[in-house]
Amino acid sequence: MAEDRDLIEKYGQPMPYDRNFRGPEWRNRSCTDVPCLLIFILFLGGWGFIAQYAVRNGDLNKLVVPTDSFNRKCGIDSSVLDKKYLFFFDLGKCIDPVVPLTGCPTPQVCVESCPTQTFIWDTMKNSLSFAELKERMICLTDADKNNLKSVNDIQRAIDEQRCARWYVRSAQFLNRCMWEFSPKLCEFIPLSLLPRNRRASDGSRNASTLIADTVDLPAGLIGDNANLAEMKLEALALTAMTEAPIRRQQQLVEEPAIQCRRRTEQAETIKQKVRQADTRLAKLVGNMVAHFYNGTHDAQQLGEEIVEDIMNSWYVVLMALMCTLVASLILIALMRWFAAPILWISIFGVLIGLGFGVYYSVKQYRFWRDTATVPNHSLNLEAAVKNILQEANTWLYLSIFLSISFVVILLLVIVLRSRISIAIALTKEGSKAVSSIISTVFFPIFSWVLFILAVAYAIGVGLYLGSIGEPAFRMIRQLDSNSQTGVSNENCVCTGPAVEYKVGGRCDPQIFEQNCYNTDFFARSPCRRTTCSFAEIEHPPFVTWSIVYNVFGFFWLTFFIAAFSDMVLALTFATWYWTFKKRDVPFFTLGRAFRQTIFYHLGTLAFGALILAVCRMIRVALEYLDSKLKKYDNTVTRAILCCMKCFFWLLETFLRFLNRNAYIMCAIHGKNFCVSARDAFNLIMRNFLRVIAVDKVTDFLFFLSKVLLTGAAGVGTYYFVVHSPHLIQLHYNAVPVTLVVIAAFLMTTVFFGVYSMAVDTLFLCFLEDCERNDGSPEKPFYMSKQLMRILGKRNKFQRQSSNI
Structure with missing residues (x-):
């Protein structure tokens, strides 16, 4: 040719x-x-x-130095040199899947030491003196704490999230204050999972005594706020087990932490419930759902139910994946017989679907062209979609696109029909090889x-490598929403060795802290809104x-x-x-x-x-x-x-x-x-056209096979969980089905990736075979009889059946 x-x-x-x-x-x-x-x-x-x-010169501790809400490095920046520990107002909010991207949404502040006792404002505000309350307060800045002149000031600061409403005894881990729980609280983790009659009344101890004991507080401090305190403790308890891995690591580098050891009474029941719902995954799923679900409490409950379904259905998921594995191997083996019908039925199915799409688009175009409508002016996604679907031009453009796709695919099938046959034959050969x-x-x-x-x-x-080098500091002004310029207008003046310091320039935290002061007041005071902050680690050229x-x-x-x-x-x-x-x-x-x-x-x-x-x-x-x-x-x-x-x-x-x-x-x-x-x-x-045909046809066939196996795995799992309530009880049948669908698709992708490599290898071998050999006894073809029949070739001697 x-x-x-x-x-x-x-x-x-x-x-x-x-x-x-x-x-x-x-x-x-x-x-x-x-x-x-x-x-x-x-x-x-x-x-x-x-x-x-x-490893010899690096120090990973430089990379894990905590940063507070004001972007200050605890124990490094000028205003927090003596405060190297980070305190979280609500540590539970940090267990969220988007935290690595958005940061923990709770206020964070550098402190000199982690709290050594438990504090709950709602239960202590009427029992402790103002001096004791103020002493226990942890606020964003020293100025916020110094401005507390009355109980009302404390309440206002707490409502504005300038001071923490509650906290528990903590121990530092990687310079971060992590919650620490007493054995009594561990015994009752989590309260929400215990039987309600036990929570409502206990034969020897009432709720107030129980709560007071678990947080080491006098029972009298609970008073009428038992329900509120119990709710708080439930929130704390739900986080207790989430910090277990951290607490185990902490034991290696810090003072021994109190471990959670449940007593024998109802131990098995609590242990079973904890395994089902009280895990880091439950908290993570709950926070994830909260981003798409109305109500944080409902989202947390939904997250716990999802995790419980996962724990209850893990063996079903495992069985489904094993079946998918076997089905994948069987389908690969059967592909040598069913590759052609599957592919041709799929091609004709696509053409029929496109033809129906053209017919429906033209029908909708005629309808909306002759129908007068008023656009929906609501500002939501549903209204926007309806407006698009009611536009006649939408259906016109769609009908044109579908018509062009139909014609192109039909012409390609007609022109490349012989090469599609080669692709099918090579797919069968790949099935034999695998x-x-x-x-x-x-x-x-x-x-x-x-x-x-x-x-x-x-x-x-x-x-x-990233931790090697000297830290570089720059003098900066903190952001201030109340200022017209958006940054603090604090008049911070530097003298002595720091006389040349200016905003944006280099500085030393120690020198800055000793020689820079605020002149906005009659008496000198340390600069608080202007700091010498860590900028980066300057690496040597090597x-x-x-x-x-x-x-x-x-x-x-x-x-x-x-x-x-x-x-x-x-x-x-x-x-x-x-x-x-x-x-x-x-x-x-x-x-x-x-x-x-x-x-x-x-x-x-x-x-x-x-x-x-x-x-x-x-x-x-x-x-x-x-x-x-x-x-x-x-x-x-x-x-x-x-x-x-x-x-x-x-x-x-x-x-x-x-x-x-x-x-x-x-x-x-x-x-x-x-x-x-x-x-x-x-x-x-x-062999360009052959390459295009084989590549696209095999990709399409493998995609159909993956969809078939994934869909079969999902449908089979759904049928099993729906018709076997006596074997497995779930809140949501979609949980195991979703897991199976995702895992099955990944598994089939791996299997058919090997299959694709087999087809690509056999294809190049086939092209080599065609160019090197002519079917003579000296140069016989190595290809299968089907490929020789498609190409109109044959060996000039009878091949053994084992070569097929």
Whole structure:
């Protein structure tokens, strides 16, 4: 054909026939890209040296210094030099999934020491003297506490969240005040989970006595506020178990903390309830639901019910996932018979669906074109959607889009029908390969373990490197919403050694605290709204370059691990294809491929991973440059950076595709990376339409298979939990179903990722087979009979049935 002649003319002749070629035989191989492997080994050695240097000179405590609500580093900034512990007004609010992004929403203040006793304002305000109340108050600033002149002032400060309403005895952990509970309180954790008749009345102790004992308060202080105090203690109790891991760590570095040991009375009942709902997960889910649910109390209850459902249904979820695993393996095995009907039914289903969509869109367009309507002026999402759906042009544009999609897909199916048949046949071949070497399905677990170790190593080294250096401080004015400028207008004057200090300039906290004062009053007073605050850790040049080295090493190593997985699978499936009699495929094919990759081709993997790492590093540098140039708001610069980021994203995507096929060619021929990449690119371009058809058809087929297995797992789980109330009792049937659907989709994605690699490898082997062989006894085809029938080819001798 003229098309084939043009491609050959542009991308070269097919590979010459090699009489000794027998596929990926280890005896014909030699080590590839050895210099790159040596460079990679030296690089890892340098990375190890940086790691030991970072651990020896770094101090992670610098990175965990707490910061209060005024952005002051406790024990470091000028105004809090003697206050190195952070106190939370309500620590329970910090157990929220969005806290890492938004910060803990409760007020936080630096204190000299963590509270050593429990305080509840609502129960003590009528029992303690004003002096005692003021002494126990913890406020945002010293000025707030000094301005407390009466009980009403305290009440007002508490209502305005300038002072804490309540707190319990705490112990410091990582310079943060964590709640500490007495054994009596631990015995009754959580109160909300105990039987109501026990909570309402106890044979030997009433509620007031119980609450007083658990917080070490006289019973008389409870009085008429027993319900309120009990509610507070329930909130505290729900957090007791959440801090258990922290308390266990605290024992190693601080004074021994009181452990929660329940007594034998009702121990099993409480233990069972605690396992169901009183966990960190319950608090986390409750706070997460609170962002989308009306009422914090209802959200917390819903979160506890969800966690209880998870604890009750874990074995159902596990059974469903085991069934999904078996079903995935069965479907992969059956794909050799049902790939064609599934695909063609899906294609015709898509065309029918598009045709119906065109008909419905045209019908709706005609209706709304002839119908006069008034837009809904309500400011909500539902009204906006209704307005869009009642617009005639919406349906017109939709009908045009669906019509174009229908025509394009129909023409592609007609033009590429023969190549779609090839894709189906290769899918069947992939099913045979995966089914005969079933261990390949579980091989990605090994890659995951290596990837997790690499991530942990890079993060650890990065943290230690980030802590090396001297802290830099700058004189700043704190934000003030009452000021016209938005910042404090405090007249802070510096004298003596600090006479040259100015806002925005460098400073030393000790010198600032001793030589800077506020002149707004007749008497000098320390500057409170102007501080010498921590700005950053200034790294030495060696540490800065070591951080860049660590980031690049992370990219190189992770890409190397992914390449190693691809190469092992490619060698495995290439060995299967180029074995003329499939019954002669070695039993330990995967193990032999693993060994071949380690002995011969680690340099090739390092070369390919290096190219991707360089490209990714350039993209990271562009992102960093973009963040630095945003403040200049230059349209031309933004446009150039946007084009560059888009270009390098496309380049990395192309390189990923090229590397994957280069690894396959290396697995087949055992040549170095550059030669393999060139051969793979030329081979693909000579068969461009086949590549497009096989790639898209297999992707579509695998997507349908994942949806089928995931949907079946979800429906099966729902049917079981609905029709088996005597075996499992749940608040919400959707909880286990959702878990199963998510886990099943991830599981099938892994399985079909291996399947996809098998099809890609067999496809390149098939193209090599077509160009190298002609079906003669000297050069027989290795492809299946179905592929030969599609191409109109055959071997000139009777093949054994075992080769099918």
